[in-house]
Amino acid sequence: MIKYDISVIIPTFNEAENIENIIRAVSGILTDKNITGEILVVDDDSGDGTKDIVRRLQDSISGLNFIIREEDHGLSQSVVEGFEKAQADIIQVIDADFSHPPQLIPDFYKSIKEDGFDIVIGSRYMKGGDIKNWPVKRRIISLGATAFGRVLFPEITDPVSGFFAIKKEVIANARMKPRGYKILMEVLGKGTWEKAKEIPFIFKDREEGESKLKLSTMIDYILQCTDIGVYALKNHNTYAWKEWKKIFKFGLVGASGIVVNTGILYAVTEYFGIYYMISSVFAIEASIATNFILNDTWTFDGANKSHMGSRWKRFVSFQLISVCGVGINLLVLFALTEFAGIYYLFSNIVGIFIAFAWNFLVNRHITWKNKTE
Numbered sequence: 445m446i447k448y449d450i451s452v453i454i455p456t457f458n459e460a461e462n463i464e465n466i467i468r469a470v471s472g473i474l475t476d477k478n479i480t481g482e483i484l485v486v487d488d489d490s491g492d493g494t495k496d497i498v499r500r501l502q503d504s505i506s507g508l509n510f511i512i513r514e515e516d517h518g519l520s521q522s523v524v525e526g527f528e529k530a531q532a533d534i535i536q537v538i539d540a541d542f543s544h545p546p547q548l549i550p551d552f553y554k555s556i557k558e559d560g561f562d563i564v565i566g567s568r569y570m571k572g573g574d575i576k577n578w579p580v581k582r583r584i585i586s587l588g589a590t591a592f593g594r595v596l597f598p599e600i601t602d603p604v605s606g607f608f609a610i611k612k613e614v615i616a617n618a619r620m621k622p623r624g625y626k627i628l629m630e631v632l633g634k635g636t637w638e639k640a641k642e643i644p645f646i647f648k649d650r651e652e653g654e655s656k657l658k659l660s661t662m663i664d665y666i667l668q669c670t671d672i673g674v675y676a677l678k679n680h681n682t683y684a685w686k687e688w689k690k691i692f693k694f695g696l697v698g699a700s701g702i703v704v705n706t707g708i709l710y711a712v713t714e715y716f717g718i719y720y721m722i723s724s725v726f727a728i729e730a731s732i733a734t735n736f737i738l739n740d741t742w743t744f745d746g747a748n749k750s751h752m753g754s755r756w757k758r759f760v761s762f763q764l765i766s767v768c769g770v771g772i773n774l775l776v777l778f779a780l781t782e783f784a785g786i787y788y789l790f791s792n793i794v795g796i797f798i799a800f801a802w803n804f805l806v807n808r809h810i811t812w813k814n815k816t817e
Contacts, residue, residue: 446480446482446507446531447480448481448482448531448532449480449532449534449553449557450474450480450481450534450535450549450553451481451482451483451484451530451532451534451536452470452474452481452482452484452537452538452549453484453523453526453527453530453535453536453537453538454467454470454483454484454485454538454539454540455487455519455522455523455526455539455540456485456486456487456488456490456494456522456540457487457488457490457494457517457519458490458491458492458494459490459492459494459540459541460492460494460497462541462542463485463494463498463540464497464501466538466540466541466542466546467483467485467498467501467505467508468501468505469542469546470483470538470546471483471505471506471507471508473547473549477550479550479553480507481507481532482507482509482530482532483505483507483508483509484509484510484511484526484529485508485509485510486511486513486522486523486525486526486529487510487511487512487513487522488513488517488518488522489512489513489514489517495510495512498510509529509531511525511526511529513525518622518623519625519627520622520623520625520627520630521622521623523537523627524620524622524627524630527615532612533611533612534553534557534609534610534611534612535609535610535611535612536553536609537606537607537608537609537628538607539606539607542648543647543648543649544566544606544607544645544647545645545646548566548607548645549609551564551643552564552566552608552643555609555641555643556609556610556611559641560639561639561640561641562610562614562637562639562640563608563609563610563611563614563631563632563635563637563639563640563641564608564609564610564640564641564642565600565603565605565608565641565642565643566602566608566642566643566644566645567601567602567605567642567643567644567645568602568605568644568646568647569590569601569602570601570602570644571644572644573601573602573644573645573646573647574647575646576646576647576648577648577649578647578649586604589604589626589665590603590604592665592666593626593669594809595687595805596629596632596633596672596673596676596684596687597632597633597683597684597687598687598805598808598809599814600632600640600642601642602642603628603629603632604626604628604629604665606625606626606628607645608628608631610631610635610637613636614635614636614637615634615635616636618630618631618634618636619634621668621671623664623667623668625664625665626664626665629665629669629672630672632683632684633672633675633676633682633683633684634672634675634682635683636681636682637683638683672684676688690743691804693739693742694739694743694803694804695800697735697738697739697742697743698796698800698803700734700735700738701731701732701735701796702731702793702796704727704734705727705796706789706792706793708723708727708730708731709724709727709789709792710789712726712727713788720788721774721778724773728770728773728774732762732763732766732770735762735766736758736759736763739762739807739812740758740759740762740812744812758811758812761807761811762807762811765802765803765806765810766803768806769799769800769803770799772795773792773795773796773799774795775795776791776794776795776798776799777792777794777795778791779791780794780795
């Protein structure tokens with residue numbers, strides 16, 4: 445029995461115009477680099493001749509295997525079945541339409557085999573990556589999905605990429621619920637991994653055939669993110685749980701800031717007779733200082749801060765980001781108090797909660813940005 449170095453999964457549905465070219469391209473690249481590879485085509489029972497082409501190529505291309513799925517069709521479902529049937533310990537996923545450059549496969553393989561990474565991701569959004577031939581609407585949808593995914597995986601610039609490689613052990617015990625087209629999110633959210641690397645690539649829209657992006661894909665993606673979040677709450681060995689813990693800690697620190705903020709706001713307004721809008725400036729600044737100290741020493745205590753500059757540099761960053769949060773806080777405080785007639789202390793608390801999301805996400809990516817981001 446052949447011992448494969450890598451299994452390259454190619455999910456297909458009506459890819460007769462592309463399938464022979466992509467198989468020959470992958471096979472040639474693996475041969476040139478002396479990598480013994482399995483090419484595993486997982487097809488959703490195509491009716492356009494894709495199956496006949498793959499069967500014909502099996503006679504001349506070594507290591508070409510074929511799965512036809514007659515039920516539960518879908519790209520993510522196909523990839524997961526490929527995971528189960530792949531014979532190598534390293535698995536590569538690539539589209540059939542040349543939107544992912546097959547010449548990068550050896551780089552993915554080396555990063556796992558020699559450099560010890562658990563997951564290697566092709567990124568369209570890191571330096572050196574790009575997207576070609578996409579209309580503005582599709583770019584906006586993709587950026588929105590990416591930003592949403594980075595809430596759970598802030599160190600990954602492209603968590604919804606379809607071009608990636610993994611150690612098979614990453615998903616060995618994962619209880620995945622594949623849906624839609626964002627299978628990497630499922631792997632990141634439910635797999636067991638520590639080290640991830642991204643490789644920039646230029647995404648080119650499909651050369652032949654029909655794009656499969658639909659409105660239902662967006663709905664599936666939202667459901668998937670929700671499921672991953674719930675899964676992380678129950679399974680603390682996942683990477684997503686580590687991020688949840690930061691959010692919880694940041695929230696607890698924010699709650700302590702509410703106490704500081706509200707206490708000072710009340711004291712300065714009620715006992716010193718200062719206009720509440722001026723009092724709120726003192727209250728907010730005090731809460732910013734205490735929040736920074738607690739976040740720097742507790743929330744992000746495990747971060748490698750050697751590349752983040754001095755604590756003063758981080759404080760300045762935190763301060764500037766928080767100023768924007770202050771603007772949000774003050775706007776809500778003023779609007780609810782002056783125009784809605786709500787008691788100023790309650791207006792202030794609403795403003796704090798609205799600013800919380802801004803403060804966490806931006807500080808996570810700037811003030812306490814990991815070196816791998």
